[in-house]
Amino acid sequence: AQSVTQLDSQVPVFEEAPVELRCNYSSSVSVYLFWYVQYPNQGLQLLLKYLSGSTLVESINGFEAEFNKSQTSFHLRKPSVHISDTAEYFCAVSDQAPGGGYQKVTFGIGTKLQVIP
Amino acid sequence: KAGVTQTPRYLIKTRGQQVTLSCSPISGHRSVSWYQQTPGQGLQFLFEYFSETQRNKGNFPGRFSGRQFSNSRSEMNVSTLELGDSALYLCASSQTGQFNSPLHFGNGTRLTVT
Numbered sequence: 049a050q051s052v053t054q055l056d057s058q059v060p061v062f063e064e065a066p067v068e069l070r071c072n073y074s075s076s077v078s079v080y081l082f083w084y085v086q087y088p089n090q091g092l093q094l095l096l097k098y099l100s101g102s103t104l105v106e107s108i109n110g111f112e113a114e115f116n117k118s119q120t121s122f123h124l125r126k127p128s129v130h131i132s133d134t135a136e137y138f139c140a141v142s143d144q145a146p147g148g149g150y151q152k153v154t155f156g157i158g159t160k161l162q163v164i165p
Numbered sequence: 166k167a168g169v170t171q172t173p174r175y176l177i178k179t180r181g182q183q184v185t186l187s188c189s190p191i192s193g194h195r196s197v198s199w200y201q202q203t204p205g206q207g208l209q210f211l212f213e214y215f216s217e218t219q220r221n222k223g224n225f226p227g228r229f230s231g232r233q234f235s236n237s238r239s240e241m242n243v244s245t246l247e248l249g250d251s252a253l254y255l256c257a258s259s260q261t262g263q264f265n266s267p268l269h270f271g272n273g274t275r276l277t278v279t
Contacts, residue, residue: 091270140196142264
């Protein structure tokens with residue numbers, strides 16, 4: 049069965065410092081990878097996605113993630129965080145369910161990013 | 166386009182009761198999925214519907230059920246509520262339900278069972 053591991057449940061970081069949120073997955077087939085962000089009292093929002101092509105993908109608010117097939121990782125990074133980045137971040141893997149035709153999405157447990165002023 | 170709308174936002178029920186949650190997907194989205202989110206378990210997949218058919222189901226007891234209507238709106242029902250059913254229930258829609266299609270989430274319904 050597919051699994052997604054987010055190694056850190058909480059990551060405190062000072063404002064304007066860099067951050068890396070780690071994500072590893074296990075899958076023997078081609079997968080699509082996503083990072084979602086959840087702000088308090090809200091649902092999840094898509095942050096960025098890797099479907100194919102360049103292994104480095106970027107979001108509009110300065111986050112980036114790199115797909116590393118050999119290490120089965122999709123770590124999320126930002127060179128300088130802001131207070132507004134405080135949220136919970138979820139890594140997700142999507143592949144075809146057995147028999148094909150539809151997606152099966154597995155989420156990691158989430159990493160809470162706390163930006164300290 | 167309007168986003169995914171879930172109603173109600175908050176619910177308080179007592180053990181043994183049943184509850185129905187509603188989800189309206191983004192216009193044109195035909196796939197609707199439901200997730201249960203709890204602090205200890207993260208997001209757990211409940212089920213997915215496409216064109217009124219349940220295509221995939223997670224490992225939840227039969228007390229959890231759902232359906233999708235011809236306009237793609239979906240409902241989920243939980244019968245004989247237990248304390249452990251307290252959670253944030255999230256609905257997500259996607260355009261095709263294919264594995265390269267991102268999910269668009271609503272803000273959830275927070276269910277508290279007392």
